[in-house]
Amino acid sequence: MRFVPTAIADVVIVEPDVFGDARGFFLETWQDEKFRAGGIDVAFVQDNHSRSRQGILRGLHYQLTQPQGKLVRVVTGSVFDVAVDLRRASPTFGQWVGVELSEDNHRMLWVPPGFAHGFYVLSAMADFVYKCTAAYAPEDERCIRWDDPDLAIDWPVPAHATPLVSEKDAAGATFGEAEVYP
Ligand SMILES: Cc1cn([C@H]2C[C@H](O)[C@@H](COP(=O)(O)OP(=O)(O)O[C@H]3O[C@@H](C)C(=O)[C@@H](O)[C@H]3O)O2)c(=O)[nH]c1=O
Numbered sequence: 074m075r076f077v078p079t080a081i082a083d084v085v086i087v088e089p090d091v092f093g094d095a096r097g098f099f100l101e102t103w104q105d106e107k108f109r110a111g112g113i114d115v116a117f118v119q120d121n122h123s124r125s126r127q128g129i130l131r132g133l134h135y136q137l138t139q140p141q142g143k144l145v146r147v148v149t150g151s152v153f154d155v156a157v158d159l160r161r162a163s164p165t166f167g168q169w170v171g172v173e174l175s176e177d178n179h180r181m182l183w184v185p186p187g188f189a190h191g192f193y194v195l196s197a198m199a200d201f202v203y204k205c206t207a208a209y210a211p212e213d214e215r216c217i218r219w220d221d222p223d224l225a226i227d228w229p230v231p232a233h234a235t236p237l238v239s240e241k242d243a244a245g246a247t248f249g250e251a252e253v254y255p
Pocket of ligand 1: 121123131132133134135143190191192209239241
């Protein structure tokens, strides 16, 4: 299990050991002691699974007073996954990291509390699964537009294509007007 730092401290790529054999493969997706040793010392209270078609973009989501840390991965297909630092006191406030997660690279991304999160589906279909450190609280949920010009996220969207987003996500706030963390 490797814990690979990203350009934003606290956002970590996790590369599990994948044990392939004649039957297929085996990997650990969570192991308390190993993740703690890797700096991810948290307790999870909810697991989620979403399925999306190619071109779908979900995000950028966060919960304001009940922030969720998320350990995210892809079990079918591939996505471009993004975490945005919304901690005003952070030296990387307003910066983002993007990582391709796929069924082939088996990578996970640790998105700590204090970040907005979203992903764009690169494959025909993607099954996205993740663990959360706080329960879903719809009244606490906030959304920043994926294409906010100040964030300037370099989504790998093909020329002349526009990501497909939910009505809720299309109505997201700008980064400038969004409520953020201290
Ligand atoms: C997120 C969530 C949604 N739902 C319901 C509400 C709604 O009817 C339906 C779809 O919800 P949404 O449109 O918010 O789903 P979705 O756009 O997939 O929301 C997710 O996006 C990614 C990027 C994240 O980071 C997650 O934390 C979460 O916000 O599922 C739950 O019951 N529990 C949950 O934890």
